Amino acid sequence: MNPSTTLIYDGSFNGFLTAVFVAFDEKLNVADIQKNSECQNGLFSETETIFTHVEKAKRVWNGIRNKSHNAIANVYFAFLSETEGVELMLYTYIQKLMGTKSGKQLDYSDGIVLHISQLARKVGREKHRMEAFVRFQLTKDEIYFANIEPDFDVLPLISKHFRDRYADQQWLIYDVKRKYGIFYNLDHVEMVSLNLSDIHYNKTVKSDAFKTEEYDYQTLWNDYFKSTSIKSRINPKLHTQHVPKRYWKYLSEKKEAV
Amino acid sequence: MDFDRIREKLNILADAAKYDVSCASSGSDRTNKNQGLGNTSRMGICHSYTSDGRCISLLKILLTNHCIFDCAYCVTRKSNDVKRAAFKIQEVVDLTINFYRRNYIEGLFLSSGIFKSPDYTMERLVAVAKKLREEENFNGYIHLKSIPGASDELMYEAGLYADRLSVNIEVPTISGLKLLAPDKKHEDFTKPMLKVKNEIVRYKSERKIIRSTPKYAPAGQSTQMIVGASGETDKDIMYSATYYYRTYQMRRVYYSGYVPVADDARLPAIGSQVPMLRENRLYQTDWLLRFYGFAVNEILNNDHPNLDMDVDPKLSWALRNLHHFPVDVNSAEKQLLARIPGIGMQSVEKIIKARKFRRLNWDHLKKIGVALNRAKYFMVCDSRHWERRDLDAEKIKGMILQTSSGKFRNQYSTQLSLFN
Numbered sequence: 205m206n207p208s209t210t211l212i213y214d215g216s217f218n219g220f221l222t223a224v225f226v227a228f229d230e231k232l233n234v235a236d237i238q239k240n241s242e243c244q245n246g247l248f249s250e251t252e253t254i255f256t257h258v259e260k261a262k263r264v265w266n267g268i269r270n271k272s273h274n275a276i277a278n279v280y281f282a283f284l285s286e287t288e289g290v291e292l293m294l295y296t297y298i299q300k301l302m303g304t305k306s307g308k309q310l311d312y313s314d315g316i317v318l319h320i321s322q323l324a325r326k327v328g329r330e331k332h333r334m335e336a337f338v339r340f341q342l343t344k345d346e347i348y349f350a351n352i353e354p355d356f357d358v359l360p361l362i363s364k365h366f367r368d369r370y371a372d373q374q375w376l377i378y379d380v381k382r383k384y385g386i387f388y389n390l391d392h393v394e395m396v397s398l399n400l401s402d403i404h405y406n407k408t409v410k411s412d413a414f415k416t417e418e419y420d421y422q423t424l425w426n427d428y429f430k431s432t433s434i435k436s437r438i439n440p441k442l443h444t445q446h447v448p449k450r451y452w453k454y455l456s457e458k459k460e461a462v
Numbered sequence: 463m464d465f466d467r468i469r470e471k472l473n474i475l476a477d478a479a480k481y482d483v484s485c486a487s488s489g490s491d492r493t494n495k496n497q498g499l500g501n502t503s504r505m506g507i508c509h510s511y512t513s514d515g516r517c518i519s520l521l522k523i524l525l526t527n528h529c530i531f532d533c534a535y536c537v538t539r540k541s542n543d544v545k546r547a548a549f550k551i552q553e554v555v556d557l558t559i560n561f562y563r564r565n566y567i568e569g570l571f572l573s574s575g576i577f578k579s580p581d582y583t584m585e586r587l588v589a590v591a592k593k594l595r596e597e598e599n600f601n602g603y604i605h606l607k608s609i610p611g612a613s614d615e616l617m618y619e620a621g622l623y624a625d626r627l628s629v630n631i632e633v634p635t636i637s638g639l640k641l642l643a644p645d646k647k648h649e650d651f652t653k654p655m656l657k658v659k660n661e662i663v664r665y666k667s668e669r670k671i672i673r674s675t676p677k678y679a680p681a682g683q684s685t686q687m688i689v690g691a692s693g694e695t696d697k698d699i700m701y702s703a704t705y706y707y708r709t710y711q712m713r714r715v716y717y718s719g720y721v722p723v724a725d726d727a728r729l730p731a732i733g734s735q736v737p738m739l740r741e742n743r744l745y746q747t748d749w750l751l752r753f754y755g756f757a758v759n760e761i762l763n764n765d766h767p768n769l770d771m772d773v774d775p776k777l778s779w780a781l782r783n784l785h786h787f788p789v790d791v792n793s794a795e796k797q798l799l800a801r802i803p804g805i806g807m808q809s810v811e812k813i814i815k816a817r818k819f820r821r822l823n824w825d826h827l828k829k830i831g832v833a834l835n836r837a838k839y840f841m842v843c844d845s846r847h848w849e850r851r852d853l854d855a856e857k858i859k860g861m862i863l864q865t866s867s868g869k870f871r872n873q874y875s876t877q878l879s880l881f882n
Contacts, residue, residue, distance in 0.1 A: 335503075335507055336507045336510075337509070337510075338565045339564060339566070340563065340564045340565050342564070348563060350565070365503075368493075368494050369494065369499075369500055369501050370499065370500075370563070370565075371494050371497045371499070372497050372498060372499050372599075373499070373563060390497075420465050421561070421564065423469065424469060424472055425561060425564070425566050427472055428472060428476050428521070429510065429512070429518070431472075431473050431476045431477040431480070432477075432480045432512055432518060432522065433480070433513045433514050434480055434481075434512070434514050434721060436721055436736055437514040437719075437721070438513055438514050439514050439515040441515075442511075443511055443513050443514070445515075446508070446511040447510060447511050455510065457510055
């Protein structure tokens with residue numbers, strides 16, 4: 205029997221795909237695939253460090269996509285869920301996928317296939333929520349700025365949506381939890397990391413980083429939010445079901461509730 | 463910008479517009495042109511939710527709440543003593559753009575009270591949409607209200623800028639309309655609808671020949687009916703809804719439980735309860751008609767002019783038609799699966815996919831998400847256990863109600879409660 209191997213990659217998606225490539229290429233018996241920031245040596249396995257190689261990653265990407273467009277989306281979305289041990293599950297998922305003839309008909313009674321598609325579904329929901337719950341604030345240097353704190357690493361997924369929609373304004377969405385952001389400079393989107401002195405969530409104190417008219421519009425939006433609800437139909441349970449409390453501190457219309 | 467003035471106007475005019483139920487931003491696929499502002503998302507995005515749990519995806523306001531009509535059910539009617547206000551065109555444009563840039567909304571929903579004449583009002587609405595599209599290069603979602611009685615030329619122009627147009631029919635019966643809105647004629651509502659429908663058909667056929675034909679109201683038309691204001695039956699409501707779906711190719715008909723806003727002998731008194739359960743049952747029926755392949759006369763007819771309040775319309779249909787059941791989920795065709803109470807269209811799709819791999823039993827169906835407490839009386843599957851007793855409809859209904867709970871149950875239950 206082959207000795208089993210633990211693959212260590214750099215934490216990027218391309219790194220992971222390279223690891224998958226290496227595992228297929230060298231016919232490794234994979235014990236685990238781990239990020240280099242949080243790796244743990246196994247007692248009975250060798251470790252191999254993977255160096256990210258874009259060409260190899262691309263071959264894996266295309267290979268999965270040729271099997272099924274649905275599957276490549278599932279793999280990418282589930283990877284971004286950052287769940288512990290998702291890499292090995294994805295590797296098994298890819299193995300199963302490559303074993304099928306068409307890749308279209310996956311048996312959802314299989315535990316791993318079901319779990320990956322459920323993870324992907326969760327990340328997809330968070331992506332959709334972030335497209336809705338980002339609240340831009342206009343800074344003095346004409347940048348629309350927003351803080352977010354999503355459950356999963358969805359910034360790469362929402363970047364296209366915001367680029368297509370706000371093509372004529374500079375904007376910056378910053379993930380407070382993962383300490384990086386995406387910035388659109390009227391031409392393309394780039395990744396940035398900031399040295400934020402404070403996080404701009406709902407506070408009664410006005411920050412001088414923003415224009416004064418910014419707070420006027422926030423007040424108007426607040427007013428609109430209040431006057432559009434019908435008192436005789438009030439339903440707080442349904443409200444928090446749609447707008448979970450963990451997002452409230454970044455939503456300007458919930459300023460008073462927080 | 464005179465901030466306080468705008469603030470006051472927004473409060474008045476958003477408050478008056480909130481009784482319009484529709485806030486959909488879906489169904490249109492406008493893309494961002496020439497590095498402009500905005501696009502629309504095919505499935506729509508709800509940016510927030512009101513404290514009554516309805517979606518906020520559009521800036522929903524009236525251009526003005528001045529009105530020359532005196533419709534009894536309406537909060538902005540002529541005889542009502544409320545604060546009146548009106549937006550300037552530029553003010554609406556500024557508000558929309560600035561809200562949109564901050565990602566608060568998907569676009570604008572502009573309605574209006576009727577001042578001077580229907581055409582004069584419609585012209586203003588179109589002017590706002592035109593300014594947004596042509597001067598601000600705005601490609602977000604615009605929903606315009608068609609003003610009853612507006613001319614065909616204006617309706618044509620409105621469709622060129624808007625994604626969706628809607629006329630609220632409000633009162634489902636013509637006799638009710640005469641009673642509650644004596645100034646309005648039924649034809650005033652249907653004329654703009656017909657014009658828009660014909661244009662949509664024309665543009666669609668032209669698009670097949672010339673790809674670059676501009677869009678005309680890509681998200682179609684919708685309408686709204688008030689429920690519980692004029693003593694109409696559920697049959698009246700659903701038959702006229704079916705008529706609008708068929709004749710004017712409506713994308714949606716909305717049902718709005720009447721919220722009492724005025725003291726009027728013709729209407730329910732202020733403070734009476736909003737018929738939310740009835741509204742819910744009507745929407746369930748609407749879905750059965752549009753997605754489940756039911757015909758309206760199967761659910762509502764002269765023998766059953768009203769929907770059951772204690773069970774959903776599909777279950778109530780099934781209890782009246784027990785001779786169709788039990789259905790075998792492993793062999794029945796799609797239409798029949800969709801008629802089993804407790805199985806929704808998503809479950810139907812999953813069942814059809816899953817039964818290619820293996821014969822399904824109760825465990826599979828439970829995992830798929832079928833509501834077995836209702837479904838188990840109406841189906842058989844790959845299991846020796848199924849309902850063998852010869853139960854009559856009343857018995858089944860009683861057993862289902864006993865093993866389930868509903869949030870509206872206390873409204874119709876005959877069970878006395880100890881603590882009230």
